[in-house]
Amino acid sequence: MRRWRSVLTALILCGACVELSGKRLLKRDIDGRTATILLTTATSENTWTTFEAESRSIGSATNSTDTVDPHAQESSTEISAGTETKRIALTFDDGPHPVCTPLILEVLVRENVPATFFLLGENVELYGDIVKEIAARGHLIGNHTWHHVQITTLPLEEARAEILETSELFEELTGQGTEYVRPPFGTWNPDLEDELDLIPVMWSIDTLDWTTENVDRIVEQVTEEASENDIILMHDSYESTVQAVERIIPLLRAEGFEFVTVDQVIMD
Ligand code: NI
Numbered sequence: 167m168r169r170w171r172s173v174l175t176a177l178i179l180c181g182a183c184v185e186l187s188g189k190r191l192l193k194r195d196i197d198g199r200t201a202t203i204l205l206t207t208a209t210s211e212n213t214w215t216t217f218e219a220e221s222r223s224i225g226s227a228t229n230s231t232d233t234v235d236p237h238a239q240e241s242s243t244e245i246s247a248g249t250e251t252k253r254i255a256l257t258f259d260d261g262p263h264p265v266c267t268p269l270i271l272e273v274l275v276r277e278n279v280p281a282t283f284f285l286l287g288e289n290v291e292l293y294g295d296i297v298k299e300i301a302a303r304g305h306l307i308g309n310h311t312w313h314h315v316q317i318t319t320l321p322l323e324e325a326r327a328e329i330l331e332t333s334e335l336f337e338e339l340t341g342q343g344t345e346y347v348r349p350p351f352g353t354w355n356p357d358l359e360d361e362l363d364l365i366p367v368m369w370s371i372d373t374l375d376w377t378t379e380n381v382d383r384i385v386e387q388v389t390e391e392a393s394e395n396d397i398i399l400m401h402d403s404y405e406s407t408v409q410a411v412e413r414i415i416p417l418l419r420a421e422g423f424e425f426v427t428v429d430q431v432i433m434d
Contacts, residue, residue, distance in 0.1 A: 252394035254423045255431045256281040256411065257369060258402035259310055259348060260376075262289050262296040269408045271299060277415045279425040281305050283402065284348040284367075287312030287332035294339050301340035306427035308346035308367060309333055316351040317358065325355060329362060346428065367428050369399035375407045384410035389417050395431050 261267045261283055274281055283300050285307060290297050301307055311317065311328040320328070333343040347354075347364045354366045371391050373384045384406065388398055400407050415425070 251424045252422055253426045253431055254392060254395070254418060255397045255426055255428045256400065256414075257284060257308075257348070257367070257397055257428060258282070258400050258407075259284045260289070260314065261285055261402040262293040262300070263403040264293055264296070266405060266408055267293070267296050267402045268299070269405070270402050270411060271296075271303060271305075273408065273412050273415070274305070275303060279415055280427050281425070282308055282346075282367075282428045284308040284310040284346075285332070285336075286310050286314055287328070287335055288314075290332065290335050290339070294335075297336070297339050301342075306346070306429060307336055307340065307344050308348055308428070309336070309344050309364065310348050311350055314350045316353055317349050317355050318353040322355070322357070325358060326362070329358065329364070365432070367397065367432070369397045371396050371398045373398065373400050373407075373410070375404060375410065376401045379404055379406040381406050381409045381413070385413045385417070388414050389421075392418055392421065392423065397428055397431060 258270065258281060262285060283305055285297065309329055309332050312332050313328065315328050317325045329347060337343045345365055346367050348367050352368060359366060371388060373387055375384050378384065
């Protein structure tokens, strides 16, 4: 069975730098646990590159007894009558943050919502206990490089180290690495993808939370744009993002959305 879905991504400003990304076309060829991903992304301001990653194994988030149970979500908030459940994924980049990430984890456990965290190696090294908490609660962890670097501008050896060292630290802390990478600036090198067996994960809604730090604007943008299988980009480094997430979850639930980790959106 094959399903096609296109995701429009946006011009992103991320932290101290500019993240560029572009139209993404995902082709899923669901055959057991494999998927084929066709991705188009901007490699410079006006250049688009298309590449393909084939036959990737996609795993699901590991849950333990005290983890988020996505199937229990619907019970805590009433969903509008006649509304079908639509999947949507919350993703948080650049963490872990010593204050905001634990606050977001509190919201997520209270609401029983799973999310995906694309972590920086340099922050993982500082806040290992938070990383363990993220994993223990059943959220999905992805790689965002060690120093938030633009992979395509680095020599291959350096780019490889940025990713490998981050994943190795995940493994040390949580017992497992990751199959997912969100490249800072939205630019990715397909050679690394084959070599490191990683799936690049972009986004379809950019909240620009890091630049506005405006709770109302973040909430409005997400609730206005949200549609099935969207991947929402946020950053777990701002208190405004914590407050926005608290409001976004019940609002999207009321619209019939079910929160999942990004692997489930990609596999759908
Ligand atoms: Ni980032």
